[in-house]
Amino acid sequence: MxxxxxxxxxxxxxxxxxxxxxxxxxxxxxxxxxxxxxxxWRRIKALExxxxxxxxxxxxxxxxxxxGVNVMCNIRMRSHAMEARSAFEQFVNSRPEIxxxxxxxxxxxxxxxxxxxxxxxxxxFLMMVLLGHPSVAAAASHxxxxxxxxxxxxxx
Amino acid sequence: MxxxxxxxxxxxxxxxxxxxxxxxxxxxxxxxxxxxxxxxWRRIKALExxxxxxxxxxxxxxxxxxxGVNVMCNIRMRSHAMEARSAFEQFVNSRPEIxxxxxxxxxxxxxxxxxxxxxxxxxxFLMMVLLGHPSVAAAASHxxxxxxxxxxxxxx
DNA sequence: CATGAAAGCCATGGTAA
DNA sequence: TTACCATGGCTTTCATG
Numbered sequence: 001m002x003x004x005x006x007x008x009x010x011x012x013x014x015x016x017x018x019x020x021x022x023x024x025x026x027x028x029x030x031x032x033x034x035x036x037x038x039x040x041w042r043r044i045k046a047l048e049x050x051x052x053x054x055x056x057x058x059x060x061x062x063x064x065x066x067x068g069v070n071v072m073c074n075i076r077m078r079s080h081a082m083e084a085r086s087a088f089e090q091f092v093n094s095r096p097e098i099x100x101x102x103x104x105x106x107x108x109x110x111x112x113x114x115x116x117x118x119x120x121x122x123x124x125f126l127m128m129v130l131l132g133h134p135s136v137a138a139a140a141s142h143x144x145x146x147x148x149x150x151x152x153x154x155x156x
Numbered sequence: 157m158x159x160x161x162x163x164x165x166x167x168x169x170x171x172x173x174x175x176x177x178x179x180x181x182x183x184x185x186x187x188x189x190x191x192x193x194x195x196x197w198r199r200i201k202a203l204e205x206x207x208x209x210x211x212x213x214x215x216x217x218x219x220x221x222x223x224g225v226n227v228m229c230n231i232r233m234r235s236h237a238m239e240a241r242s243a244f245e246q247f248v249n250s251r252p253e254i255x256x257x258x259x260x261x262x263x264x265x266x267x268x269x270x271x272x273x274x275x276x277x278x279x280x281f282l283m284m285v286l287l288g289h290p291s292v293a294a295a296a297s298h299x300x301x302x303x304x305x306x307x308x309x310x311x312x
Numbered sequence: 313c314a315t316g317a318a319a320g321c322c323a324t325g326g327t328a329a
Numbered sequence: 330t331t332a333c334c335a336t337g338g339c340t341t342t343c344a345t346g
Contacts, residue, residue, distance in 0.1 A: 007221075015221070018214035022178065025338060036316045041339070054215040057308050058174035064208045065163075065171070067310045070258060072267060089304045096311035102226060102300035111228060111300070115310055144258035144267070148245045152213050152308055154223045154271055155252035181324065192330055197325075 005050040010035055011043055012156045015052070018044075019153035022056045059152070067097075067115040070144035071122050073130070074108040078137040088135040097125060108140070119143075161206040166191050167199055168312045171208070174200075175309035178212045215308070223253075223271040226300035227278050229286070230264040234293040244291040253281060264296070275299075 007015075013033035017024060026044075030037040047053055062068045077084060085103075092101045092112070100113040116122045122141070130139055163171075169189035173180060182200075186193040203209055218224050233240060241259075248257045248268070256269040272278045278297070286295055 015214075015216060019216060020211070020213065022212045022214040027338075037338090038317080038340085039315055042314085050220065052216055052220045054217055055176070056178045056212065056214050057176065058171075058178040058212050059210040059308055060171060060175060060208055060310055060312070061210055062310055064206065065310055065312045072258070072260075092305050096309070098305065099307050099310065101303070101305040102228070103302045103304055104228075105299045105301055108298075110304070111298075142264075142267075143261045145261055146259045147257070148259055148266070149248050149254065149257040151255050152215055153252070154216055154218055154221055154255065156216075156221045182326095183324085194326085194330070 005046060005052070007047075007052075007156070010039075011047065014040060014043055015047065015156045016153070018053075062115060062147075066117040069116050069118055069122065070147060071114045071116060072142045072144065073112040073114055073126075074104075074140040074142075075110040075112060075130075075136055076107075076138040077109045077135050079135065080109070084135045088133065091133055091135075095129065161202060161208070163203075163208075163312070166195075167203065170196060170199055171203065171312045172309070174209075218271060218303075222273040225272050225274055225278065226303060227270045227272060228298045228300065229268040229270055229282075230260075230296040230298075231266040231268060231286075231292055232263075232294040233265045233291050235291065236265070240291045244289065247289055247291075251285065 010033050014029060017029060017032055024032070026037045026040045029040045033040065035043075044053075075088075077088065088110070089101070092098050092110075097114050097116060098112050099115055100111075102111045103109065104111050114122065114125060116125060122143075126139065126141060130136060166189050170185060173185055173188055180188070182193045182196045185196045189196065191199075200209075231244075233244065244266070245257070248254050248266075253270050253272060254268050255271055258267045259265065260267050270278065270281060272281060278299075282295065282297060286292060
């Protein structure tokens, strides 16, 4: 059922709106994008069938839950064998403080974004968790001073 | 009304659940966290008042909307004056393909995550947009080969 | 063929006991 | 916590361009 779909201007408006606020009712959406409620409903269903929409999630304020500090951590692997890589990626997925992980081109193998409470917290994570992993040969950490922009909305 | 709030185990379960799926009804949430529907409702309201919850958003599949390629871009500024910084941050906020921006410690001033369709697309962005900005002295781009992990859920 | 208007059903949120 | 009620959104139908 994941067939491709031609996305027109109204679809784009719907996607943009729901990426900002998923609590909008079909009626509210309707007069925001200039279509009827029923039309919106049909379009959303089609977009869901096309697999364009993923989950609907509630975002939380990082500071309020003690995760206000972002650290970017470059990782160099001891081995590039497939099993080492998949073991590491599995490890990454098991650690909730690692919120993003990219396999990178260039001199480093992975880039992690780690959310922690403070420097002490990160030190513990780095020493006890990350550098304790057998696949990790080296890690270079860079602290973010502030998060200037962070959006889940992709341009359409 | 943004007063602090003591978060207990059930609150944590609620936050965790809603970070994964914000479409859960109070009833579904209730038996997932082991509380009554009414209790869930009260707790959510309190968490909202405490400012712990931010927006509810719909996530979209990057590949499906032609934003499957992630590029990390380090920026060095020409000036560190406040006005130059705020002008740059305003610029960042105006560009939808820049989805994340961190002010960084270390040798670079900013780290951007840019979502594009392909290399050509990024080239255009880099040459025409980013390097065209007066505040940007240098940029170093690193392409992600794949996104191994990406979650909006913060550990609580 | 997709859209817009209208209407009914149902689930949900919200409240009271 | 349980039960109830009423609001409002979801979903379908139908006529229209």
